[in-house]
Amino acid sequence: MAIPDQADAAERAPSPAVDRALTVLERLVAADEELTLTALAKATRIPLATCASIAYTLERRGYATRRVVGRSHFWRPTLRLYGLASQLVRKVDLSSVAQPEMRALADELSMPVHIGVLDGASVVYVAKAATAGFIQFDTYPGKVSPFNLTALGRAIAAYLPEEELEALLPRLVVGRGPGAGDSGPEAFRKLLKEVRSRGYAVEDEEEQAEVACVAAPFFDAEGLVAGSVGVTGFARDLRGRRRKQAAAGVLRVAAEVSRRLGCPPAALPQTKAVS
The missing domain is CATH 3.30.450.40 (GAF domain)
Structure with a gap:
């Protein structure tokens, strides 16, 4: 999945914060393996602190989860999105x-x-x-x-x-x-x-x-x-x-x-x- 340039996307988006959150979520879904916060920030071109805040919020809402190995946290999406999609398809x-x-x-x-x-x-x-x-x-x-x-x-x-x-x-x-x-x-x-x-x-x-x-x-x-x-x-x-x-x-x-x-x-x- 192609990730747009964040500076351009944020400038065009009515809500840059929402735009960044969706970009992080889309990157997690598109990834073939778990991503560290550093890799996620680099892939989305979002500042590390902002990317971390988004990832922890997604975890709190049930859309992402992490696996801790030493000092590294590896992130991946959950099936919460699938549940939402299934509800929409039925409607x-x-x-x-x-x-x-x-x-x-x-x-x-x-x-x-x-x-x-x-x-x-x-x-x-x-x-x-x-x-x-x-x-x-x-x-x-x-x-x-x-x-x-x-x-x-x-x-x-x-x-x-x-x-x-x-x-x-x-x-x-x-x-x-x-x-x-x-x-x-x-x-x-x-x-x-x-x-x-x-x-x-x-x-x-x-x-x-x-x-x-x-x-x-x-x-x-x-x-x-x-x-x-x-x-x-x-x-x-x-x-x-x-x-x-x-x-x-x-x-x-x-x-x-x-x-x-x-x-x-x-x-x-x-x-x-x-x-």
Whole structure:
């Protein structure tokens, strides 16, 4: 984890004291081993006396602990932070985490916008921003679809750890739409490579005729893929310029969801700009 120059950070921070405390805590978490106060002060560029005061305060509040060896004190973080994070994760409601942005995108494209999460080998739709009009797509919170036949599922699968993806490959489903192609593991891996290259996934009349979808993944506080944001429309309306517009939109909303889930910007995959 990169530690900013303390002089610059303190100058910019509304509260230099809080900024320094968080810098110490972040360094303790990022360290691969216990740190002495001298090493901690040097790594954070914080004066030794100030660094010691912060470390003892963190210890008193339960966020750090130390091991004493002779005259040396070796510091490390505790799991108190994990407890806080767990509470926050339980309170995060993906069905409402980005509703204003989903609604704005649905209005912009005149197409419904969804959030999906992976459940086994299926994608579950957990949120929807619908559009007004007579025609309504059969996509609703609670709907379940094969992960490999939806852009939502492909966007997630492209960023899964290898062992998790490997477990899903025997469960690939053959599409019934006119655009369905090779459903084998090798072809699917090639498709996921394309998803990672452009940053978003596309499904075009593969699950069913006349329907297409574009989706982008979002990530949690640990930088792990947590779900995806997608747009569904008639295939004829999700081609060319309109597809690029939809792709830019889902990438924008997905980035906002990632931010709200606490994903560090540096952990987001680097993608090409949609042009």
